[in-house]
Amino acid sequence: MxxxxxxxxxxxxxxxxxxxxxxxxxxxxxxxxxxxxxxxxxxxxxxxxxxxxxxxxxxxxxxxxxxxxxxxxxxxxxxxxxxxxxxxxxxxxxxxxxxxxxxxxxxxxxxxxxxxxxxxxxxxxxxxxxxxxxxxxxxxxxxxxxxxxxxxxxxxxxxxxxxxxxxxxxxxxxxxxxxxTAEDFARSHPGGRLGRRLLLHVADIMHTGERIPMVRADAALTDALLEITRQGLGMTAVVDEQRHLVGVYTDGDLRRTLDRGLDIHATRIGEVMTRQCRHAQPGMLAAEALKLMEDHKINALPVVEHGRLVGALNMHDLLRSGVV
The missing domain is CATH 3.40.50.10490 (Glucose-6-phosphate isomerase like protein; domain 1)
Structure with missing residues (x-):
């Protein structure tokens, strides 16, 4: 040959x-x-x-x-x-x-x-x-x-x-x-990547309870940074007294805060958080959450149901679940 x-x-x-x-x-x-x-x-x-x-x-x-x-x-x-x-x-x-x-x-x-x-x-x-x-x-x-x-x-x-x-x-x-349908196909292929993409929901992989990174809007920025570090998701949700989501603060926000020359010890999280933030819902397909992250170039999402924070997930969670 x-x-x-x-x-x-x-x-x-x-x-x-x-x-x-x-x-x-x-x-x-x-x-x-x-x-x-x-x-x-x-x-x-x-x-x-x-x-x-x-x-x-x-x-x-x-x-x-x-x-x-x-x-x-x-x-x-x-x-x-x-x-x-x-x-x-x-x-x-x-x-x-x-x-x-x-x-x-x-x-x-x-x-x-x-x-x-x-x-x-x-x-x-x-x-x-x-x-x-x-x-x-x-x-x-x-x-x-x-x-x-x-x-x-x-x-x-x-x-x-x-x-x-x-x-x-x-x-x-x-x-x-x-x-x-594609969903029917996925049900007969639960172990495959397609099955995971079509059957796995955000609620199946999100962090819940004490594993949710969150702080109150009147918290010090340093407290928010400690929460980000402690939970390891690269962000923290910011909530009000009723646990309604009012914003997020991410690693990227920290870089922008430092670029502005703000004193992190004297700044409140409510002053520097991102208010109009993207979020997922528990019933959303994990693949939809992935697309949301990719479209908006973000690596983590708070999960909200009826306005209240119920969970959080990041790209590593999607990788571990096999959706990516």
């Missing part, structure tokens, strides 16, 4: 172009069968059972995972194991999604009578519309390709890519039909 880099790149481009054409060809063949397949999958009161052998099985596993994470309960069953007991996983109310490029995979054909006996719909994705699996299916989707990207024409390449793309098309069509 080091001796012929251009040949290597040429081959790679040919593979990508061949597979891209294979997917584009599917667009021209989409018809009423795709709509009926979606109707069966959408009307499934149980789960979508995806099955396939070999490389089709690997693709089937991914399709099942995509369906499950986008609002359509689904799981993968190995057809070889299905005829040895795992077929019991298929129950009335389910829908079977079977993948086979040839449409003549022995392990799938073996369990066809058992699927039919269950009375569940069978949606088949094959590369041969005249195959046994295609004929026996309730709905057949043609995922045939002109040729594989493999130079030998043997390794499943374009065919598996086309099948995967059709599976994605089904999943997205169902997602849209169900009104599936």
């Amino acid at each position: 080091k001796e012929h880099p251009e040949k290597t790149l040429e081959l790679a481009r040919a593979v990508l172009e061949t597979e891209a054409r294979g997917i584009l060809d599917l667009c021209e063949r989409l018809d009423e069968a795709f709509v009926r397949a979606c109707e069966h999958l959408l009307g499934c009161t149980g789960r979508v059972v995806v099955t396939g052998m070999g490389k089709s099985g690997h693709i089937g596993g991914k399709i099942a995972a995509t369906l499950a994470s986008t609002g359509t309960p689904a799981f993968f069953v190995h057809p070889g194991e299905a005829s040895h007991g795992d077929l019991g996983m298929i129950t009335p109310g389910d829908t079977v999604l079977a993948l086979s490029n040839s449409g003549e995979t022995d392990e799938l054909l073996t369990i066809l009578p058992l699927i039919r006996r269950q009375g569940v719909p069978l949606v088949a994705l094959t590369g041969n519309p005249r195959s046994t699996l295609a004929r026996e299916a309730t709905v057949h989707l043609d995922v045939s390709v002109a040729r594989e990207a493999c130079p030998l024409g043997l390794a499943p390449t374009t065919s598996t890519t086309a099948t995967l793309a059709m599976g994605d098309a089904l999943a997205v069509a169902l997602l849209e039909a169900r009104g599936f």
Whole structure:
């Protein structure tokens, strides 16, 4: 490869172009069968059972995972194991999604009578519309390709890519039909960054109780500086007698105070605090608080509910929570 880099790149481009054409060809063949397949999958009161052998099985596993994470309960069953007991996983109310490029995979054909006996719909994705699996299916989707990207024409390449793309098309069509939202997606991915961004609220990570940095408006500036240092959030909220937020004082405000030449020992916090300050609310998404900080170039926020100070957070809290 080091001796012929251009040949290597040429081959790679040919593979990508061949597979891209294979997917584009599917667009021209989409018809009423795709709509009926979606109707069966959408009307499934149980789960979508995806099955396939070999490389089709690997693709089937991914399709099942995509369906499950986008609002359509689904799981993968190995057809070889299905005829040895795992077929019991298929129950009335389910829908079977079977993948086979040839449409003549022995392990799938073996369990066809058992699927039919269950009375569940069978949606088949094959590369041969005249195959046994295609004929026996309730709905057949043609995922045939002109040729594989493999130079030998043997390794499943374009065919598996086309099948995967059709599976994605089904999943997205169902997602849209169900009104599936980003919040729904996050609930099935609570451990991921997206889940944290969409599910984590300010109330989940803010400092509360004695950990809230705050001083009264008539406090000495030196007391406010001690509070900032003690709590370590880079700011302190300034409140009135009823704990209503009236301002904030930050590290940046301290620099501006020193630039003005004010005596920090003789100055009250109410004289130098920022009155029109940004703040968060407990029910706000942590990601919204992050955007507020980024938009206004600030590193900490007091948290206010009904005008009263109830918490505080800074950028480090967002970093620790995984929102950033």
